[in-house]
Amino acid sequence: MRLDQVQVELRPRSPWEAMELGIALVRRHARAIWLPWTAITLPLFVVLNALAWTLDLVPLAALAMWWLKPVFDRVPLYVLSRAVFGQAPAVRETLAAQRRWGWRPMAAYLTWRRLGPARALYLPVDLLEGGAGGGARRQVIGGSARGMAILLTLACANFEAVLVFGMYASVVLFVPVEFLSESARALWTLAFEAPPRWAQLAGNALVWVASSAIEPFYVGAGFGMYLNRRTQIEGWDIELAFRRLRTRIAGLSTALLVGAMLCLPMPPAAAADDPPRKAATPAPPTLPRVFGEVEDARPFKAATEAAYRDPLLSPERKVTRWVSRDPRKPRQDSEVPVWLQRVGDAIAALGEYGLWFLFGGLALLLAWTRKTWWPWMRDLTAAPAPAPTALRLEPHADAEPLPADPAAVARALWSAGRRRRALALLYRASVAAMAARIDAVLVPGATEAECLRAARGMADADDRDAFAQVVRVWQYAAYAERLPDDAGFDALASRLAARFAWGTPA
Structure with missing residues (x-):
């Protein structure tokens, strides 16, 4: 890794700024990312859907494409990791690198780590660092940025869902207003209740388009947070500052060395016939001659102690704090196995985030059943007062007979x-x-x-x-x-x- 060739300004950033940096890198190298992305994902999409069509299991093709996202994420990560420290790779170079680069961690990312909510932050650790350090390295890089990585995953998943449902809803834009209700009902039946195979294939295509539009930005934002964490932990910005300082003074070092040598005094030539010098005798101390002999040191010691007792010279303060009468003993290392600790951590994470999923499910349930409870809630409110009008409104019965004329x-x-x-x-x-x-x-x-x-x-x-x-x-x-x-x-x-x-x- 050549920090002197970095193409971005490395400095500590907030997680939001780091994500914006990664998204900006994706926009800058869009052609180098989406061309190999399409060249890899589109043929695989065609093959999986053709196989699912023959087996009459078309929805499984969309599930398989979604499950293989970590494999596809190697493409934007490869391009960004090279573009930040040099020139962006060509399309052929990126495609050739996918045959051998980054396959070792894929076994984990396609099994027990597939549903990890912080995949965008941890994927660069395993692919760019070779998995050195394992879980400890991921824990260090994650740190305080893990929560933001989870939020990034939720946001990108919502963006993909909005794109898919938006493309479904765009069909309704071409329907006249008087036929809107019938067309919406037919679209719901065609897309969700009893979709034919061609409609399922069209839905898979919409999911692939939405995923291809959002996933590179998701990987880029995670890569930006990874760079930010490395900068914060390893002090890349300080190292770059020292390297720039060394480069500036490198040109002046020779001139400074020559000038220092010229300023040194020349040693005098020793005479051959000079007699040997006698050993120098130590000079008598001059302090008694200046201050005289001290006959009584007690006043001096008293003055010194008084000076040290001065509150301006030695300030002191009294601090009172509450201390437990029975201090806790240091916690001993647990003898619980590691796998059991992992299970406990998983249960704790499920309990922590499960309430949010429960809240979201309740909100969706209320929105789904609004036709049942909303009229009842509306009847509880007071009827609004009628607006004043210049016309005289009179009730009349529609059932009264019509006159002859x-x-x-x-x-x-x-x-x-x-x-x-x-x-x-x-x-x-x-x-x-x-x-x-x-x-x-x-x-x-x-x-x-x-x-x-x-x-x-x-x-x-x-x-x-x-x-x-x-x-x-x-x-x-x-x-x-x-x-x-x-x-x-x-x-x-x-x-x-x-x-x-x-x-x-x-």
């Missing part, structure tokens, strides 16, 4: 100021006349749209147009509170009376 009665109601009642009478009379003319029976509470569809059975185009006009005027009055003027109402009543023969003897 609805147009004349409607004009009388209009003149009396009961305009909404007049329009309602014209609408009811028109619906009854239309149903009698086409010899049809409308269901109670039929909507305006259903009445318009039934009116298509009238042979005369003018009759259909007159009926559509009264429906439109009634909708404006009922829903938008827009009433016609006197002239418009009189013209509408006259047209309806002429089209439906109101007021004429039978």
Whole structure:
């Protein structure tokens, strides 16, 4: 590993920043990742689905592709590990490396570690470090980042689910609004209740597309957290700083050495006839000559002790803390076997995260059964107060008989100021006349749209147009509170009376 060739800035980051770094690396080397990814996964997808088609077990092909994700994760991990410390490998180089690189840890990742929630963080440890240290190394690299790795797994799984259901739901976008309920019911039956084999194959293809879009980002985010943990533990940023410092001063070392040699004094030449020097006698101490002899040292000692007792020179404080009367004895090493400790850790993890899965299951159950309990909850709330309106609303019974001349009665109601009642009478009379003319029976509470569809059975185009006009005027009055003027109402009543023969003897 050549740290001097690193292509990113190595510094301690938060887990979110580390994940963003890995995702940015995946975006930068997208072509070098997705081309070999497609070249490996697509043929295998075709082979598995063809085999499952012949055995009539098409859903198992999607399960097999999902189970083999750790094998496919070697592709983006290989590209990123080379691109960070040098040049990104070519597509052929990546494909050739998959034959021999990273197969040793796959036996574990396809069996008991397959459902590990922190796979993105631990996979670089086993593939890039050769599995050195085993579980202890994974424990060190995981550390405080294990929780974020689990959260990353949940987030990417949700992203894949959103993509799959979003592609299913995109089919509904091409369905007209009036046929939406029937089409949604048919899509549910086709995709989930009784899907044919071609629909199952299409579902497998959607799952493969979603997995291919999200999985490289998942591996890249885990690789970013792995680099961050190595930087925090091994001090890669400090090592790089020292290497840059060494590079800067390497060019000046020769000049500094030459300058130091020139500044050294030259040793004097020894004379050949100089007599040998006598041994130097030690000089007498000069302290007594400067300060004199101390006759009494007691005042000096007293002054020294007083200085040490000064609180500014030797500050002291009293600390009171509670101590257990019976201190606990040091815990002895447990004699429980290692495999039993692993089982206990697994049960503890299940108890820790099982509550969250239970909470999620309860939330899904409540959402699934909302049609059962939501009306009951809605009835408990108080009815909202009606909004004030400028129109005078009057209750009327739909079952009251229609008059012989609805147009004349409607004009009388209009003149009396009961305009909404007049329009309602014209609408009811028109619906009854239309149903009698086409010899049809409308269901109670039929909507305006259903009445318009039934009116298509009238042979005369003018009759259909007159009926559509009264429906439109009634909708404006009922829903938008827009009433016609006197002239418009009189013209509408006259047209309806002429089209439906109101007021004429039978």
